[in-house]
Amino acid sequence: MILLALSVALAVSLAIEAFDGRGVRPVSRRPGDLAVRLGAYALLCAFWFAFSWRPWLAAFSCILTVAILTVVSRLKRGVIGEPLVFSDFALLRQVPRHPELYYTRPLNDPRMAGPILASLAAVALWYAVEPSALPHEPSVAVLAVIALPLALWTLARLAPDGALGLWLTARFPAPDLERDVTRYGLPATILAYAVRWRMERTPRDLTTADSEERDQGVSADDTENRVVVVVQLESFIDPVRLGGPALPVMEIVRTRARQYGRLRVPAHGAYTMRTEHAVLTGRPPESLGFGVFDPYLAGGGAEPTSLARLARRAGFETLFIHPFHRDFFDRAAVMGRLGFGRLVMEENFVGAPRIGPYIGDVALAERVLAEIRARTGPLLVFCVTMENHGPWKPGRLAGLDDPRAQYLHHVAHTGEAVERLIAGLEGLPATLCVFGDHAPSLAACRPGFGGTATDYAVLHFGGDDAAPIRRDLTADALGRQLRAEVSRPEA
The missing domain is CATH 3.40.720.10 (Alkaline Phosphatase, subunit A)
Structure with missing residues (x-):
């Protein structure tokens, strides 16, 4: 069931990006490029799976994430001329503080609060309908709940170092948004750029x-x-x-x-x-x-x-x-x-x-x-x-x-x-x-x-x-x- 849900998530996410880029940024068919793109989708699935341990909810969350990123990136490109980048997420904390600076509304506005509450209700209902994939043995379940987030955190921490860091440097030697989004897709580019940015950070001594x-x-x-x-x-x-x-x-x-x-x-x-x-x-x-x-x-x-x-x-x-x-x-x-x-x-x-x-x-x-x-x-x-x-x-x-x-x-x-x-x-x-x-x-x-x-x-x-x-x-x-x-x- 987990593999089936993951396969559906990867296929639909790829279709979303292929549809968005048709005739403009066609999906690269190179095996290495496709592997990087699908690997980013898989990481998204694993991230959402760690919260719910429900494979279909994780698959749907991955698809929804890719769809939202694609739509927002398209809107941003139309206004500013570039796709979403990792640093945009650091600015999200400014939106609820200063909604007047953005084309959005305060969180307490019914037009914002309504969809958010409806989404939370839908997720709660999904939790009730889809059974958890956690093992029935309590000790094994606890170990799994700890192990998956820990593995994802360790991967994020170690990504800039060793062989993975060298591999990312070879694939992403310098920022080239249009090229990289075309080759590897938006989620992979966002994740890779964030890691490459961390690799380059050097604290300055004032x-x-x-x-x-x-x-x-x-x-x-x-x-x-x-x-x-x-x-x-x-x-x-x-x-x-x-x-x-x-x-x-x-x-x-x-x-x-x-x-x-x-x-x-x-x-x-x-x-x-x-x-x-x-x-x-x-x-x-x-x-x-x-x-x-x-x-x-x-x-x-x-x-x-x-x-x-x-x-x-x-x-x-x-x-x-x-x-x-x-x-x-x-x-x-x-x-x-x-x-x-x-x-x-x-x-x-x-x-x-x-x-x-x-x-x-x-x-x-x-x-x-x-x-x-x-x-x-x-x-x-x-x-x-x-x-x-x-x-x-x-x-x-x-x-x-x-x-x-x-x-x-x-x-x-x-x-x-x-x-x-x-x-x-x-x-x-x-x-x-x-x-x-x-x-x-x-x-x-x-x-x-x-x-x-x-x-x-x-x-x-x-x-x-x-x-x-x-x-x-x-x-x-x-x-x-x-x-x-x-x-x-x-x-």
Whole structure:
């Protein structure tokens, strides 16, 4: 019975993936590739079997898991342009905490709670109908209940080591999602990438970095009270690219910026942390291995040569400003590890005006300028806006339900905020860098739009009157350029 249930689970799961990829990602027929794909299905069956010891319930659970992964991956691919990856599961804990950021509802909403309770009731009924496959001898049954989960746990723990680790490295030498999903299937790719990520994790020792900051620090006089402001603009692209009206700030950029252009970022429509990490560290995606999908997941921001740490060594105070929850992306802890000495977050914006659900960009710009006016020495500010965070859905703005119209309403405030920063920095020994973290996930802006490119600009104040230069960059190249700004001698 167990073998029959397993065979059905493997066959139906394979059929689901074959149907999903027909004509686009046909199932590889190589024996080795099929073995890896079927092996992942078998592991799913074993996982669910360990909970119930009911073969048909485990088989159905495996099929349902593959079906859900396939559907969600297809939806994600349509919006963001890539399939599900292992790091997405680490973000699941954010969904019930911040459902407003996702296309979902709180768990206590009847439209969410109803299906969940119905599913739990169906599982309970299945438990009552299908007999357990546990041995009748109590001592043997207890041993089996312990042994199967222990075996699965041991396999997970030992997978990165020895022969299995070498085999996985040979099969999955570097991230190549489209190739691997085509060859091995989605479940196998998710599991293998998770193991490969664990194999590459190397804890970073910040003791040396902190020591270098203390020992190699430069006095504030050497940086002449300079200000470097880096603003990561949520979902920002020039609205003209979406058929919207021109922002006045874009003309200011083209005539006033030292450098501007398109910024090729590591993702489309989401994954702010990828662009953020690239700019703050200057590290290209290929240097991150399997950590490329969520650079903060492994080290949590432990980057001894981040922009903030380099700035501290040059005598700058380092300040991170973001008007949202400290726990989202674990940002408070991550930014501390990246080298920011002070954080200004949502609790510091009590009473600030909200445009829709989030603190307005103009209010954020005013807070940045207030911090600059209050500085006592050279200052690096890294600021992340929030007003134009998706999803853009009905009810967000009164009398304005069209998602594109909502986006354009917010992006006008983003432009105004940047204008205020430019005006506020005039006459100071300062650098302002603004850039979009990714394109918005709007129906009119699907994957492939602009080749994942956003827009950026770097402006110098206090005597630098060089002519503007149009230069398209990658996010990590912009990060490497900014490293020079924290030590750039005055013009």
